Amino acid sequence: MAGEKIDIETIKAMLNLTDEDLVKPLPIPTQWSQPFWDAAKEHRFVLKKCSKCGNVDHPPYLYCTACSADEHEWVEAAGRGTLSAYAINIFGVPFPFWVDLPYVVAVVELPEGVRMISNVVECDHEKLENGMELEVVFDDVTDEVTLPRWRPVDESRRG
């Protein structure tokens, strides 16, 4: 599955990329998503829950997507999930991600009834399997931003 690797320095020279072109994009929080990222920074995984109807929204929006109410709370989520689909990026990703190749992007299904796109890390790619159990890990990518990612619960699947 691997294929020959092209060094990012080669691409940089070939396409005249600047250092700025290689800076990884970070989430730009909105006023209604800020609490999620604030909690992640403290290594807590939270979700937005409507105080009126109990609906959990992810991604969160300005008001509840089920009943349109403003009232809400941020609840601690289990930090567990299952893998419902995945891809292994090998080639042709945006240049800032070139250094990470190969990496896994996945749909993680949470017991709270929502899903998220994230990476499965610390994992043997040969042992990825739909339905496998995952747990959240926190990656402090900068001093300001922490990305929740996921790893297999089963240690024999870790790589």
Added chain:
Amino acid sequence: MGEAEFAVIGTGEVPTGNYPERSEFEIAYTVARTAIQDAGIDKDEVGAVLCAQHIMSNPDNDYNTEMVFGRLPEAIGAKGCKVTCMTSSGGASSYSIRKTAEGILRSGETDTVLVVHAQRFSQFSANEQAKYFSIAGCDVEWEYPYGMTYNSLAAMITQAYMTYTGTTIQQIAAVCVACRKWAMLQPNAMFNNKEITIDKVVNARMVSYPLTTLMCNVLGDGGSAFVMTTAEKARKVCDRPVYFLGEGSDYSHRTITRANMMDFNQLTAFLGPIANEAYEKSGLGPQDMDIFEIYGSYPTINLMVFDSLGVTEPGKAGELVEAGETSPGGKYPCSTNGEAMSFGHTGTGCGFAILVETVRQLQGKAGAAQVPGARFAIENCGGGAFMDCHFTVMGSEVP
């Protein structure tokens, strides 16, 4: 029984590919003239000129601003034009712009509408294109920071679809082979001079497992146009108009994690009812269709849509494709212009290209790709990160 309110009476198209010297304005003016000439009407009969959005803009000479500000009617000398506007819903633009055209026709303002799409990607650098498309397909806050791309989205769907349905990677590759066979018969297709095999597709460079380069669509410059009229006028001025006989639509999501049918083995449960609505409104069924014009953009999406058309049991489309049934000469001709994989991906234009090809086929003007005696077809498009789906049954006669 059936009734049709609107019809297409003429089309125009330019070759898809890398043509940096051919401006998007030149494309728009060219396809507009071709479509009007093909329709056999005078340009002054055109009472409304509608354009689709150009993906990415050139700030020095922005096509979108020019078209929004009425450049096209002036440039083509459409003296009878009363209304002009731009409409976009990504890959579903051919449908939303058609509904806009129908509204204008139904209002009685005019009985003739020209619809135009033009795209030139090659004016932008590889880095600019890569940036645009990595962001366009996903959520910038919740997905892009994880290195998500359009290709990985399609790869995930493919991975799950294969797991749940037992479809093999060879069957996924067979869609690309079938698309290439059709494109070989299309003078305007981007890839029309080299056959590919299942082995070649499977063994091409891996991009996002399980998708190889030959399973991913390729961006190209291109454009097309069509002339829409009331069915009443169409009968008077055109020997073989193509009527809209019935349609179905549904919207699902922006962010893929919020899709109505997130279990990818259940996508047919989302798509099937939309196709059924189109069939029911037309009074026809899958057994009446001579052609299945699907805009999937990736081979797996093409299979999922085909699964929903009432031809095969859901999850079994890959077997039919592998057996050659959707290829030229097959029982279920499918995506006869070669689709995004081989015709080329022209941004908001993929759906236009499929619609224009459907019209050509039903008018008997499809040249080497002509499906003999084609009278009825079901056409499909959708946009965004598979945000919506539209099916339309079209026919050269009203049943």
